[in-house]
Amino acid sequence: MVKFNENYLNVKQSYLFSEIAKRVEKFTKENPDKKVIRLGIGDVTLPLSKSVIESLHEAVTEMGDAKTFRGYGPEQGYDFLRNAIKDYYKRNGVEIEADEIFVSDGAKSDTGNITDLFDINNTVLVPDPVYPVYVDTNTMNGRKIIYMDANSDNDFLPLPDESIKADMIYLCSPNNPTGAAYNKDQLKLWVDYAIKNNAVILYDAAYEAFIEDETLPRSIFSIEGAKKCCVEFCSLSKTAGFTGTRCGYTIVPKAITAKASDGTQMSLNQMWNRRQTTKFNGVSYIIQRGAAAAFSVEGMNEAKAMINTYKENAKIIADTMDRMGVKYYGGINSPYIWFECPFGMNSWDFFDKMLSEIYVVGTPGAGFGKNGENFFRLTSFNNKENTLEAMKRFETLFK
Ligand SMILES: Cc1ncc(COP(=O)(O)O)c(C=O)c1O
Incomplete structure (x- = not known):
């Protein structure tokens, strides 16, 4: 009889992003008029750069020609x-x-x-x-x-x-x-x-x-x-x-x-x-x-410009944390800002507070391990307008 790899029984279910998606979906269904801003998932938002796209196009053309296939x-x-x-x-x-x-x-x-x-x-x-x-x-x-x-x-x-x-x-x-x-x-x-x-x-x-x-x-x-x-x-x-x-x-x-x-x-x-x-x-x-x-060199300059765009968003978030007196890590040499949940809250409670009161989605630190229990991650992978709006709303949590 076949035996499966029972080590898989010890792999923890990854609830983090599915649980976030579930809670966001419920909120948007119940509040269709609210504009939710997502600063949760670590995925880029800017398109590929000019030199990358040109090179990809050239390579596609080569693949369509018997001589260069x-x-x-x-x-x-x-x-x-x-x-x-x-x-x-x-x-x-x-x-x-x-x-x-x-x-x-x-x-x-x-x-x-x-x-x-x-x-x-x-x-x-x-x-x-x-x-x-x-x-x-x-x-x-x-x-x-x-x-x-x-x-x-x-x-x-x-x-x-x-x-x-x-x-x-x-x-x-x-x-x-x-x-x-x-x-x-x-x-x-x-x-x-x-x-x-x-x-x-x-x-x-x-x-x-x-x-x-x-x-x-x-x-x-x-x-x-x-x-x-x-x-x-x-x-x-x-x-x-x-x-x-x-x-x-x-x-x-x-x-x-x-x-x-x-x-x-x-x-x-x-x-x-x-x-x-x-x-x-x-x-x-x-x-x-x-x-x-x-x-x-040209491609790396373009990549740098993309990264700088994300960094500007990171700075908007970091400056907001500074103004609100929230202690944070990252944000300078990283697209992530990791901060201690304000008001002594745990990370899932703070997630719910952000979603229900200011309609901003982040990632509860608990999803990354026990030391993340009271921490929260925001990412700079959004556009400037949304990041500014999200941080304007974030400040209202403290009023
Ligand atoms: C720390 C770390 N390593 C690796 C990866 C995966 O990178 P890739 O898209 O190259 O598979 C990620 C993606 O979020 C990451 O955060």
């Missing part, structure tokens, strides 16, 4: 894109080899799929609150997960604790949901911990393009020693508006090795290459051409 491409990504990513890192002061870069359909798949490379008996360390994919994918595999508290005592940036022994460590900076970003000294502590404990850091840099403080690291590989112990995931989703277009990449340095129980030296880069060539047939040529255009 392409079938299966390299599973790891075309050289033109791997080199464009390599150059992008170089411009940011980080040297990566092209064969350490693996193109994919996004950071969500890769942060989940990377678990294939690790033994079931490793202990996984994740922050709380957390982007749920790290927890759910390891639960599906049956790995032991331990949580480290991210809270206002550590500015939502937990640091290594030598009394905790972990093998796989997930870090996300700038962070979803808290918007907090590690500095170089803090990341160095993590890299040192990983080297000392023979651990691997799985570093999610999906929001690196939002970093404006030039002293903050945009890649874990700007930290000395990181190539020995870190894998970095990144994505064009938030960098260049690719959430619906789908393209990301993972950097697996060749220096990450470990000895198997029989003494064989194993290389994580070779294993990921093997995994991808077996289970993945690459990202479409058309999309990779669009992605390469996003990494060009």
